[in-house]
Amino acid sequence: MELKDILFKIRKVFSWSLIVASVYGFFEILVSYFGFGFLYPTLKLFDYFPFLEVAIHNGGRISSIAYEPPFFAIYLITIAGWMFSYILTEKSSWKFLPGTAVLLLTFFSGSRTGLMVVFFQLIIFGTIVFKDRKNRSYLVKSLYGFLIVFSLLLLFNGEKIINAVSEKIVSLDFIGNLKSNKSNQSRFGLQYASLQVFKENPIAGVGFGQQSYHSRTHYPSWATKDNYEFDLMYKNKNVKSFPPGYNLYTRLLAETGIIGFLILVALIYFSLMQTKIVIKKSTGEKQILSYIVLISLSGLFINWLQIDTFRIYGVWLSLAILMRLSNDKKIINE
Incomplete structure (x- = not known):
């Protein structure tokens, strides 16, 4: 195209x-x-x-x-x-x-x-x-x-x-609402549990899809106490779906250790740097597309702080467009 x-x-x-x-x-x-x-x-x-x-x-x-x-x-x-x-x-x-x-x-x-x-x-x-x-x-x-x-x-x-x-x-005010907002307690509690799994397996993690099996023993009391969400969903054995980690970065730390985490960070860093290079060396529709990619990736990478899935299609659409932009006239990141 x-x-x-x-x-x-x-x-x-x-x-x-x-x-x-x-x-x-x-x-x-x-x-x-x-x-x-x-x-x-x-x-x-x-x-x-x-x-x-x-x-x-x-x-x-x-x-x-x-x-x-x-x-x-x-x-x-x-x-x-x-x-x-x-x-x-x-x-x-x-x-x-x-x-x-x-x-x-x-x-x-x-x-x-x-x-x-x-x-x-x-x-x-x-x-x-x-x-x-x-x-x-x-x-x-x-x-x-x-x-x-x-x-x-x-x-x-x-x-x-x-x-x-x-x-x-x-x-x-996420911190201020931590005591009164059950949703905040659940999210921070599940992220905290993932970090505890990472501390026990810092190099390569526990493997993809294994976070929930290990983090369930690390739920903090300040998150589970009087919290209906844990009783209804996250600690309920009758619920077939696994509890989420609510943060892709803490999930990767737990499941792939520092190795997998650094791979993702490298992808984020080089994609943003490449977008900036394309912006400086382009005009017209190409520059507009570069702006869109920068705005989209910046927002979606931040959004990964509260959702733990790779199935965020805007990220992969933006990266595909970035590859198309980078290959146009062979713009190379020196």
Whole structure:
């Protein structure tokens, strides 16, 4: 494929998926967050879509087309760079809508990791835009657009929005919430157990897929005490699925030791360095694709701090595009 085709065709697929996710998410926000229950029958129409089953989550969080809010956050992290790129390639005023939709959906998803990672991706994109004088006006227009949308939300239901912002800020205090938030206790407890397995097997680990067998004897009392998640899932022998490690890096330390961990770190380092090299030596669609890869990989690598699976397709899509970019005109990392 030509680089232009890679950029526009893949982005179009993500754009259409975002339209569906945004429509679903809009009704879900109105029903679950603002309490417009009369719209629930309209939301239930999405049950006719394949692989979708409409469900309302507690606490006003939304998951849109995904199974749960954390998985919806992974989807948003994956497409964020692609949606931000519209600002660089399009001339019409609607070019700000895809990026704005990603930010709003991330906010209402309630995912703490999603909020932090997408905000970090936004900072990377803002830095890219600010470095180019021609594009600096886009950054200013984006800020104005965000303020307009936020103002409209305040007019619509100001108290609810202010409370929501306050709750999101408080939720980002992971350490402060450790005593009160069972989800945080479980995640940190399982990661702690993985590190204990690594301490016992530091060189080569205990082998792929063996983490759960070894970490179950290392669950800390501060995580398991009065924690229904461990009783219901992680220590329940009737649950067939293995307890997750909630962190790919601690999982690799436990299963492959320092050897496997360093291999992954090397992959991350060289992929990011190669992306920066391609950015410096390219223009046009090639440079835009390089920006997207940088934003996507940066966010997805951070997201691996809270999920322990390699099955994050955005990573491998980005690496495949990076290989295509690197082979174009034989750009070599000297």
